Amino acid sequence: MTQDSIRFRLAINCIIFLAVLIFGTIIFMSVENRSLIDSFYYIIVTMATVGYGDIVPATPAGKIIAILLIITGVSTFLGVIANATELMLSRREKMARMKKLNMVIGVFFSEAGNHLIRIFARSDPRFEEIQKGLIITVKWTREDFLRVNEHLHGSKYSVQVSQSDLQSLKDFLVKQRDFLVRLLENPTLLEHESFTDLLRAVFHRAEELAYRDNLNQSPVADRAHLTGDINRAYHLLVHQWLDYMEYLKIHYPYLFSLAMRTNPFDLQASPVIAHL
Numbered sequence: 001m002t003q004d005s006i007r008f009r010l011a012i013n014c015i016i017f018l019a020v021l022i023f024g025t026i027i028f029m030s031v032e033n034r035s036l037i038d039s040f041y042y043i044i045v046t047m048a049t050v051g052y053g054d055i056v057p058a059t060p061a062g063k064i065i066a067i068l069l070i071i072t073g074v075s076t077f078l079g080v081i082a083n084a085t086e087l088m089l090s091r092r093e094k095m096a097r098m099k100k101l102n103m104v105i106g107v108f109f110s111e112a113g114n115h116l117i118r119i120f121a122r123s124d125p126r127f128e129e130i131q132k133g134l135i136i137t138v139k140w141t142r143e144d145f146l147r148v149n150e151h152l153h154g155s156k157y158s159v160q161v162s163q164s165d166l167q168s169l170k171d172f173l174v175k176q177r178d179f180l181v182r183l184l185e186n187p188t189l190l191e192h193e194s195f196t197d198l199l200r201a202v203f204h205r206a207e208e209l210a211y212r213d214n215l216n217q218s219p220v221a222d223r224a225h226l227t228g229d230i231n232r233a234y235h236l237l238v239h240q241w242l243d244y245m246e247y248l249k250i251h252y253p254y255l256f257s258l259a260m261r262t263n264p265f266d267l268q269a270s271p272v273i274a275h276l
Contacts, residue, residue: 101191101195116169133148134242
């Protein structure tokens with residue numbers, strides 16, 4: 001069951017619970033001539049199934065109200081508790097799944113994503129402009145990531161690949177096809193739509209190139225088609241990489257340190273630490 005459906009049921013139960021609580025208190029006050037505090041106290045202990053017995057209905061009408069309260073109020077109260085617990089457990093399970101998925105995303109960038117970014121970025125005429133905004137440091141804040149992400153959403157991606165670039169891209173993606181297939185088979189991908197779209201775009205690019213025996217003889221129209229697919233994959237790669245970097249900075253500083261030192265947009269990047 002999805003979290004949305006659980007939240008919907010919890011909201012309905014909360015509304016019914018509050019309605020029974022308010023109207024039950026008012027009716028019990030008028031029928032039993034009790035004070036507001038006594039009536040509210042009686043409603044709460046009854047709905048919570050505690051029932052101390054220190055305040056009990058003395059009139060026939062009060063007893064009928066108590067019966068209705070037990071039937072409706074107790075079940076509603078238990079429903080609120082059950083749905084709240086279920087929602088909490090569902091969130092915990094989702095967090096665990098997302099943690100595993102981010103491990104998968106990390107493997108993707110280590111094995112394929114960073115290399116693809118290097119290939120695409122070096123063929124981008126606006127590489128120097130984009131590069132300046134993507135040299136991430138430990139001083140970056142949430143606002144910095146949001147600002148750069150927003151700026152990139154308004155950018156146009158226009159990779160201009162040569163025939164040799166297409167051939168090297170084909171060789172690399174053909175080698176990675178089995179790896180990409182295994183990633184696509186991971187059921188947790190359904191939790192992350194943007195990463196799933198990225199994998200599909202990259203895998204589609206691998207298929208397109210694999211069907212072409214001789215890229216040196218590709219007509220202009222075909223190269224334009226291939227370039228369009230590359231631009232789409234490049235766009236998805238950049239945004240997913242930026243989101244993953246932010247995730248590492250928040251949750252895994254030691255992994256973030258390595259990711260900064262192997263930044264695919266940094267021409268001077270090196271995993272070797274030169275200074276303490």
